[in-house]
Amino acid sequence: MSTARIHPTVTAAAASAVSSRIKHHIRLLHNGGRRGIGRRNLTAVAMSAAVADPLQVCVKASVTVPNKLGDCPFCQRVLLTIEEKHLPYDMKLVDLGNKPEWFLKLNPDGKVPVVKFEEKWVSDSDVITQSLEDKFPEPPLSTPPEKASVGSKIFSTFIGFLKSKDPSDGTEQALHNELSAFNDYIKENGPFINGGKVSAADLSLGPKLYHMEIALGHYKQWSVPESLPYVKSYMQVKIFQIHQ
Numbered sequence: 687m688s689t690a691r692i693h694p695t696v697t698a699a700a701a702s703a704v705s706s707r708i709k710h711h712i713r714l715l716h717n718g719g720r721r722g723i724g725r726r727n728l729t730a731v732a733m734s735a736a737v738a739d740p741l742q743v744c745v746k747a748s749v750t751v752p753n754k755l756g757d758c759p760f761c762q763r764v765l766l767t768i769e770e771k772h773l774p775y776d777m778k779l780v781d782l783g784n785k786p787e788w789f790l791k792l793n794p795d796g797k798v799p800v801v802k803f804e805e806k807w808v809s810d811s812d813v814i815t816q817s818l819e820d821k822f823p824e825p826p827l828s829t830p831p832e833k834a835s836v837g838s839k840i841f842s843t844f845i846g847f848l849k850s851k852d853p854s855d856g857t858e859q860a861l862h863n864e865l866s867a868f869n870d871y872i873k874e875n876g877p878f879i880n881g882g883k884v885s886a887a888d889l890s891l892g893p894k895l896y897h898m899e900i901a902l903g904h905y906k907q908w909s910v911p912e913s914l915p916y917v918k919s920y921m922q923v924k925i926f927q928i929h930q
């Protein structure tokens with residue numbers, strides 16, 4: 687496994703924090719057997735479990751590769767949060783193209799991710815990650831309110847550009863503007879949104895940036911411009927790649 691390229695001017699403290707996280711994830715990868723942890727109902731054994739029973743987590747199954755996690759930034763956000771909190775979990779892969787009865791029974795909306803907390807299935811990644819923070823406060827992952835909205839418009843502008851059929855309608859420029867603002871922010875304040883430590887805002891944004899590049903690469907032959915090196919480095923942090 688290659689070493690993560692974090693930030694062109696990453697500090698020693700940040701590098702060491704990330705490297706211990708990478709070691710943690712390497713252990714998870716070995717437990718999972720391969721990148722992407724692709725076994726149904728896999729129990730991810732974390733290093734310092736704070737709960738006795740694994741959390742039950744339903745996530746999207748890949749549409750192309752059997753028994754592999756699918757492309758869902760909301761599911762990835764939840765899994766990354768659980769892993770950052772070193773909680774054990776059972777991952778149940780759901781075929782969203784043919785939703786099984788057992789899944790529709792526990793979540794009639796039919797959406798993933800869903801997580802079981804105290805016998806109750808909870809949906810929506812915002813609600814789930816907040817519940818994880820409340821129930822398992824260590825390590826704390828909250829992003830300070832004044833930084834919580836950093837990068838928050840990138841996903842909607844990406845969707846605008848993805849859906850656009852008119853190359854001159856300004857949607858590509860709108861996305862570029864948001865990414866450029868994020869590039870400047872990380873250059874000044876990084877390597878993460880809250881400085882040296884990963885926080886909830888990164889765990890939400892990282893998977894979305896990954897999906898942005900995959901989708902726009904596929905449909906528009908677009909990739910993050912070389913002129914935004916801090917965005918590129920941010921996307922390559924290993925913690926975001928564990929469930930890709």
Ligand SMILES: N[C@@H](CCC(=O)N[C@@H](CS)C(=O)NCC(=O)O)C(=O)O
Nearest residue numbers: 758760782796797798799810811812
């Ligand atoms: N706001 C929700 C969005 C979840 C969502 O849209 N999940 C998609 C997969 S990426 C889904 O379950 N789609 C299935 C469907 O709509 O039938 C969250 O943050 O969890």
